[in-house]
Amino acid sequence: xxxxxxxxxxxxxxxxxxxxxxxxxxxxxxxxxxxxxxxxxxxxxxxxxxxxxxxxxxxxxxxxxxxxxxxxxxxxxxxxxx
Amino acid sequence: xxxxxxxxxxxxxxxxxxxxxxxxxxxxxxxxxxxxxxxxxxxxxxxxxxxxxxxxxxxxxxxxxxxxxxxxxxxxxxxxxxxxxxxxxxxxxxxxxxxxxxxxxxxxxxxxxxxxxxxxxxxxxxxxxxxxxxxxxxxxxxxxxxxxxxxxxxxxxxxxxxx
Numbered sequence: 001x002x003x004x005x006x007x008x009x010x011x012x013x014x015x016x017x018x019x020x021x022x023x024x025x026x027x028x029x030x031x032x033x034x035x036x037x038x039x040x041x042x043x044x045x046x047x048x049x050x051x052x053x054x055x056x057x058x059x060x061x062x063x064x065x066x067x068x069x070x071x072x073x074x075x076x077x078x079x080x081x082x
Numbered sequence: 083x084x085x086x087x088x089x090x091x092x093x094x095x096x097x098x099x100x101x102x103x104x105x106x107x108x109x110x111x112x113x114x115x116x117x118x119x120x121x122x123x124x125x126x127x128x129x130x131x132x133x134x135x136x137x138x139x140x141x142x143x144x145x146x147x148x149x150x151x152x153x154x155x156x157x158x159x160x161x162x163x164x165x166x167x168x169x170x171x172x173x174x175x176x177x178x179x180x181x182x183x184x185x186x187x188x189x190x191x192x193x194x195x196x197x198x199x200x201x202x203x204x205x206x207x208x209x210x211x212x213x214x215x216x217x218x219x220x221x222x223x224x225x226x227x228x229x230x231x232x233x234x235x236x237x238x239x240x241x242x243x244x245x
Contacts, residue, residue, distance in 0.1 A: 008212035009223040053149050058145035060208060074142060074210075078226035079172060081139070081211025082123055082182055082202055 002032055002067060007076040013046040025071075029054050030063040032073045053078060085151055089165040092154065094146050096173040098182055108165050108187045115164050120185035121202055125175050130225060132217040139172045139181070142210035146170075148215040153204045157186070160200070160241065161193040168201065170211065203233040 002025070005018035023035045033054075037044055055074040056065050067073060087094055091107065093099075101122055105240050108118045125137050161182040184201045188194040213224040 005142070007142055007210065008214070055142070055145060055210070056141070058148050060149075072144070074145070076142065076210065077212065077223070079207065079210055080213045080224040080226055081141070081209050082206040 001069065003037060003072040004032060005072065005074045007074065009042060009077050010052065010075060014040075014043050025069045026066050028063065029056060029061060029065050029067055029073055032067055033063070033075070047075060051078060052076065085154060085159075087165070090154060091167040092150050094141065094143075094150070094172060095169065096171060098171070098180060099169045101180075101183065102182055104167050104169070104236060106134065107167060108185050112164065112187060114130075114189060115187040116189055117191040117194040118176050118185065118187045118193070119198040120183065121198050122180055123182040123202075125177050125179050125181060127177050129215060132215070132219055132222070134177070134215045134217050136177065136216040137175045137181075138214045138216070139175060140212045140214065141168075141170075141172050145210045146172075149209045150205065153187075153201055153208065157197045157201050161186075161188060161197040162172075162186050162190075163193065163197050166201070168205075170205070170209070172211070200237055202236060203230070206230045207234045209223045 001011060002021050004021060004022060006014055011017050021035055033047060037047060041043060052075050054063065056067060057071055105118065105120065127134050150168055154168060157163060157166065163186050165187040167185045171181055174180060184198050186194050186197045207230055212220055215224055
C-alpha cells in the first residue's frame with residue numbers, strides 16, 4: 001500500500017488531498033504517478049505536469065526514486081514559501 | 083531529522099514571533115560570536131501584478147520541519163555557525179505581518195551574512211510551503227520565480243562539493 005498525497009493548487013485542481021493504492025513494489029515515483037493516472041485518467045492535465053515536484057517519505061526526490069511498500073509519495077507545485 | 087545543537091531552534095507555527103526575543107536568544111550568554119545576522123520576511127501589498135489583501139500559507143506538515151532541519155544542517159556544514167533560529171508561519175496572514183525569521187550567529191560576519199542568505203534561498207526552493215494570495219481580483223496561488231531558481235544554482239556552483 002502506497003500513501004499518495006497532494007498539496008496546494010494541485011490538491012484544488014484534483015479536488016483530492018490524496019489516496020492509497022496497492023501496487024507492485026519496488027517501483028519508481030513515476031510508476032506511482034502512472035498508477036494514479038490509470039485510476040483517475042481525468043487528472044492527467046494536472047498530475048502529468050512536468051513542473052510538479054515530488055517527495056518520497058518527506059524528502060524531495062526525482063521521478064526515478066525507488067518506492068517501497070508502505071512509503072508516502074507526495075506531488076505538489078513548485079514551493080513558494082519564505 | 084532533528085537539530086543537532088540545543089542552541090538551534092526551529093518552529094513552524096501559526097502564531098506571530100518577536101524579533102527582539104529571537105535576537106536575544108542568539109546573543110545571550112554568547113561571548114564567542116562576533117556577528118549576528120537575521121532576516122525577517124513580511125506580507126507586502128503588491129505582488130506579481132496584483133493588489134494583495136492577505137495571504138494563506140499552506141504546508142506539508144509531515145515534511146516541513148524535516149526539510150527546514152536539513153537546510154540548517156547544510157548551512158552548518160558550510161559555515162561555522164554557533165546558533166541558528168528559524169521560524170516560518172503558516173495559516174492566514176494579513177498585510178505587513180511577519181512570515182519568516184532566520185537568524186544566525188557566527189564568529190565572523192561573512193559567515194553570518196552568507197549563511198542567512200543561503201538558508202532563505204534554500205527555504206524558498208526546497209521547503210514545502212505554498213502561498214495563496216487574496217487579491218482584489220480574487221484568490222490566486224503565488225507562482226515560483228526564475229530568480230529564486232537562479233539563486234539556488236549560485237550556491238550550488240559556489241559549493242566546492244558541487245564543482
